[in-house]
Each structure stands twice: as structure tokens, then as C-alpha cells.
Amino acid sequence: MSPTLLPSTTPELLGCLLQSTLCLGACWLLYRCALQQERFFHYNRRFLQFTPWLALLLPRLVSVGLEHWPAEPVSGETGAVLSAGLLPGPTVQAVGSALYSLPQWLPLLYLGGVLLMLALLAVRLLRLWLRTRHLPREPRNGYVLVRTGGQLPTSSFGRWILWDETVLLTPAEAQAVLAHEIAHVQQGHTAEKLRLELVRALLWPVPFVHLFPRALAQVQEFMADSAALRLASPVTASPTAYASLLARLALRPYQPDLPLTQSFTQSLTLTRIRMLTQSSSARRWKQWLLLPLGTALLASVAACEKAGELPPPPPPTVADATMPAPPPPPAVYTYVQQMPEYAGGQLQLLQDIGRLVKYPQAAKDAKLEGRVFVKFIVTPEGIIQAAQITKGIETSVKRSATGAATVKTQAVTPEARAMNEAALAAVQNLPGKWTPGRQDGKPVAVEYTIPITFSLK
Template sequence: MSPTLLLTSLPGPLSWLLQTTVLLTAGWLFYRTALRPERFFHFNRRFLLLTPWLAMLLPVLLGFAGPLLRSWLPPEASSGRWLTSSWLPDVTVQAEATPASALLSGGQWLLGLYAAGVGLLLGRLSWQLLRLWRTTRHWPREPAAGYTLVYTGGRRPVSSFGKLVFWDETANLSAVESQAVLAHEVAHVRQGHTYERLALETARALLWPIPLAHCYPRALELTHEFLADAAALQTTAPLVAASSESYATLLARLALRQLHPSLPLSHSFTHSLTLTRIRMLASTTPRRRWKQWLLLPLSALVLLALGCEQEFDNTPPPPPPPALTPAAPEALAPPPPPPPAFTSAEQMPEYEGGQAQLLADIGKAIKYPAVAKAEKLAGKVFVRFIVDARGTLQAAEVTKGIEHTVQYPGSNGEQQSTRVITPGAQALNEAALNAVRSLPGKWKPGRQDGKAVDVMFTIPVSFAL
């Protein structure tokens, strides 16, 4: 099987996780400092629901952004822009994994651990849904306008899930109090809070390695309660006993009743962050809408930081050290000095199909040598070549290859060292060099001051087991 070419247009798993963590952290800090004390609950609700999903998708979208933007440019503007440096992006060639090496691969262990965590949390969520359905499917029900009333007979506190409102008819409530509690739960149903919580729980499972991902569902639950409280007060406003003070008293009295089992998926009037809800009911602070607009500069800063991080990831590595003078016949001989050539030109040479095609052609041409896999040898080979004024690839050579340092006692008793090339290292060096020499695509030469010129490039080829 041919080796896998790992292109750099998309973020790797660790890079994706880091960028997602940055986005989630920035969003949570913004919510805690600017949004949570305020009473624009609908804005907070949308912010908490969408931020985890955007944090997952934005790193991937940013990975696509560069090539997509270049595709929108006219050929005159985009020509020469994709090769703006004499250093090309790194091409990584990975050896075919055998069953034994796959079991010992640290990256695969991490991916397996991540998948196990996602499966565990999604399985737990599915079990909660199944248990709720099995427990309540035979309870008496009464259809109503936009919801279904399910009578619990004291087996479950007043709560809601989906289109169902679980009603404890044994609760000692007056007619006015019953109307307020029912209006609260109906608000959950009509605003679709259950489905939003399920969506956020799914995002939480996908982002479980990030600690702050587990804070968003709790914050969204509290925001849902604020929205339902506001709807209940508005519905029962014509009633004399339905003031915010009496509603807060009802909250406190029901919260002091006997404890019920945890209801992780239901919106419960009785067990829903009661003290926080009472404080919000008593708040008279005016709504500072200007805080919502702070999200725009914050988003711009975070996106700029992520864009710079991805650009840093794609910058070429520093030039390799000068070739080493061999201390033994087996050592790597330094390459001859290349003919004079530009390292940067006003119009850089163009490879047929673009940079992505260039990297793909090099990756397809390389077969991980069996002798290198037998030696468990990996490393990076730097290949330098010149695209001359006729568009011909010339002077391809290895400027720094894979080699070993061998230490041995010298004649004076001191440790001596020399760099030697094993058969596996030699095979890797030759595989990278031959791949560049055999590139099938044609080159359009670079130009300087309107004249075709020779331009030199260096491309790193990484071999990974």
C-alpha cells in the first residue's frame, strides 16, 4: 500500500483541539464577565448554544479559508502568490502501519481514548432518554394546546421534557400558584428548550477533553429558567398574587419540599438553581445592551489570533545547518554548490496544478523504503532544486539528509563521533530526491524585471513511522 500523504491545509487533531480550546475559553470568559449579569436572556441563550459548535467548526473553516480565497482571485492576481518563498511546505510521508505498530501508536491511542469518551457520554445521554421513556410511557396523559400534560401522581416533581409537561397533582398548590408553575413549564415546551439542551449535550460529548465545555450546559439551563420565569410572570401578570415577590416566595417554598431524584434531562420548576433565579427576579438593574456589541471586537481578535497561529504553523522551517564534512567514508558527502539562482522573484515559478498538486505529486511518488521500516528509521530530508528560465527542474540535491551519529573511543581515550548513513537512511534520502526529480508536472518559469530567471527552492520531506 502506498504511504499516506498528510496535507497541511486542515488542522491536525492536536491543533484543532488547541484552537477549539482557545475559542471556548474566550467565549466563556466573555459570558462570565459581560453577559451573565445581564437580563437579555434570549441573546445569552443563543450565545451559549452556538459557541461550542462554532468553536468546533471554525478551525476547520479557517483551514479551508486560504485556498478558497485564492480560488476567488483572478488568475492574474493569484499567479505567483501560492509560491512566495524559496521554502515550500513540509510534505510528510507515513509508513504503512502494521498491526503491532498500530497498537503501539501513541496518536492512535489518543484518538481511541477520545472516541471512547465521546461514546461514553453519548451512551449515557441515550440511556437517560430511554429510562425517561420507559418510566413515563404508561402514565395518564391529557392533550393541551401545544403540549401534553402527564400526571405523575407524586412519582415525579413538576417538570417538562420535549412536548411533555409532567404534573404532580398531589402538590399542595393554590389555583394561582398552579397557573404560575404550569406557565413556567409550558414556556420551556414552547421555546424548545429541551432540544437546545440535547444539542448542547451532544457538543459537550464531542468536546469532553476541554474542561470549560462542561460549563456551557449548566449555564444554558439557568438561562432557560430565566426565560421561563419571565414568561410565567408575563402570563400571570393580571393576577394579583402573581407579582415577582410572590413568585419568588413560591420558588423558595417548593425548593424546601422533599428532595426528588436528579432530573438531568428535564426542566424542573422545583430544582432549578432557585437562589440564582430569585436574585434575578429581584434585580432592577437596567439592561446594558451595549455589552452585546463587545462580541464583535472579541470575535475579530480571536479569529485574528487563530489565523496567525495557522499561518505560523505553515511557515517554512529555518534553513538546515550547513552540510557536514564527512569523517568517515560512510558519511554523507556535502552537495556541490548550486549554480547562481534567485531565492525570491517578483513572479515566482508556477507548478502545473498549483502548490497542492506539487505536494500531492511528491507524496504519491514516494514509497517508504522497506529497509528503513526494518530499521525503524524516520526523519526529515531537505531537497533543494532549481527551476531555470526555461521552466526545467535542475540541480536537485539533498542538502541535509537522515544520518546517524556514532560515538567511539579515540586513540587518546576521548570520545570521538562521526556521522554515518545506514542503508535505511540512504534509502530515505534517495526516495525524497528521486520524487522531486521525477515530478510529472510542468513549470512556468519565474520572472524578475520582466525576464525569465532561475529560482531555487527547498522542500522538507518528513518520513514518519
């Protein structure tokens, strides 16, 4: 099945989020332990920007690669399939017929969280526009100076530099502060923050992604401070003088900050002063730590994908004398480059099975629950064949013989048989068509196993 950026089923969603958490957690640990205290700001800036996107896209890229992994047909001496792909199965409730199951609402919950995060970002952008739309603007070379008259602190957003002219600064100090904000504009820091907010919305269930925006803002301030020191006048060109200016402005009475802006007076002041006065040289060898980490993550994600695509074989077949033996199936594939697809996708498949399976009344009265594993083959023509039960529902039955103690044995009672037959009939009578699987461009037979759960409410 062709992968998409946003998973549409619960197994895909949980698998992608688990792998993204693994990738992003390892990257964040590397940054905190090895990179955060170093002065190679451009490297850290790229690291913080792109690792969340890597964590988002890596599981999908690995899935694409595994789709082209060579697969071989697996068959036994008599043509019986040794293993099969395991589909997510529906749960049939004894009460009600239109209940939502986990595969239906969990992706919707994830999508709702994405939309909520994007809506909050839009609100922050709207708030910024409303608070600045009436302020006077002065176009300059490469930026627009917006005079705030003391209503807003000195900060920058996009090409705007919000300038608080009520702050008492000497010409040299004003030049240093302006150079700092110009550096934010020229280096495109606002666009970087917005891109990071976008991937943060897409990965909102992953806790580590919410640590990256603040870390990126910190690195951007370091870079702007370095640029300001290069362009400042001799009065404020030394790190000590610039740090004193930064501390003095940070101690001014509180001013409300704006979202998504780079503020000179409100952004990680003590950390910036420590970085300005740090004299140790950068340890460049730490930049190469990403290579072994990336290799390990790629191998881990690939292993997770392969494990998810090749589940262990289902339990052994339960013999039932009342059910006719299915015809021997042909040799089939268990994993191919393009897996078969049910019309409407897996959600539609689960919905159709849920509508077709009827909880037998006798099983309800006996308060019998359980799970039925139904195996079937999707032929090269897209037709279901050789549907059979590999493990059905059994119940404990007390039996005794003359002179012997009463013992419990497992048996297929009429109620359990009715549940097994209902599950098998639902698979055999699926109304949707299948797009056959393909290997090397040719349609082939592929085997699936689907568990159908009967549960009393």
C-alpha cells in the same frame, strides 16, 4: 487538503482542539465576567448556544479561507527550494514492525470519546422514555400534559409537561407553575439543550464546553420565570410572591429529577430568586463586547493556521560524499490553494513509510538512534522527484593526532549512513500515487519535508 468537521490526523486534531480551547475559554470568560449577571436573557441564550459551535467550526472555516490565500513560488538563484512544508513523520522501532504510532491512535481515541458521549446522551433519552411511557397523557393546545401521580417532579421535555398533581397548590399557584413550563415548551428549550449536548460531544476534550449546559439551563429558567410572571394571576404576579412559591416548592422532600428536563423545583432556585428580585437595569453596552473579542479570536486562529502551514526551513544539508548529488529541482511552491494528497491520506503515507523503512542491523548493534529529514518534490504529474537528505544522522567519534589531545567530532559512520540511506530509499519507493497540488486551478510542483525517526525500544 480539504478540511472536514472531524480531524483525521494528529496534527489537525491537536491544532483544532487547541484553537477551540482558546476560543471557548475566551467566550466563557466574557460570559462569566460581563454577561452572566445581566437581564438580557435572549442575548445570553443565543451566546451560550452558538459560541461552542463557533469554537468548533472557526478553525475549519479559517483553514478553508487560507486555502484560497494567494501563494507565490519560493525559489533560490539556482532553483534550490528555500523552505518546505513539514509533514508528520513516522517512528521506526528497532523491535516489532506493526506498532501503532501517535498519529494513528490519537484520532481514534478522540472519535471513541465522541461516540461515548453520544451513547450516554442516548441512554439518558431512553431512560426518560422508559420512566414516562406508561403515564397518562392529555393533549392540550400546544403541549401534552403528562400526569405523574407523584412519581416524577413537575418538569418539561419537548412538548411534554410532566405534572405532579399531588403537590398542594392553589389555582393561582398552579397557573403560575404551568405557565412556567409552557414557556419552556413554546421557546423550544429542549431542542436547544440537545444541540448543545451534541457540540459538547464533539468538543469533549475541551474543558470549557462542559460549563455551558448548566449556564444555558440557568438562562432558560430565567426566561421561563419572566414569561410566568407576565401570564400569572394578580395573586402571584409580583416577583416577591412568585419567589416565595418557588422557595416553598424547592423545600419539599427530595424527588428524583429526570435528565434533560426543565424542572420547576430542582433548577438553581436561589439564583432564580435573586434574579427575580433584582431591580437594576441591564447594561446593554456589554453585548457589544463580543465584537472585539471575536475579531481578536479570528486573528489568533488565522495566525495559528498560518504558522502551522509555513514552518521554518529545515536544518542545512549534510554533505555525504558517498551519495550522488540529486538533480537540481525546479522552482516549486511551498504552500498552494490545494496541497498534494497521497493516496489514502497522511495516515496511509506514514504506514507505507513505516513498512518500507528497515532498521539496519548494524545500527541496532551499535545502539544508534536518530532522525533523518528527507526532502522531496511532488511534481505537477504527481511523481516524487529530487528526494534528498537535508539532515541525516551523525555520531560522535573520538579522534586524536600526534602530540594533540583526543577530541570528539561529528561524523557519518557506516551505521549512520545505513540509516540515512534506508530513510531516503523508503521515500523514493513509496507505492502510492500522489494527487498533485493546484494553484489557480493548475497543477504545480510542491515541496515537502518528512522526518523519519529511528528509535530503539
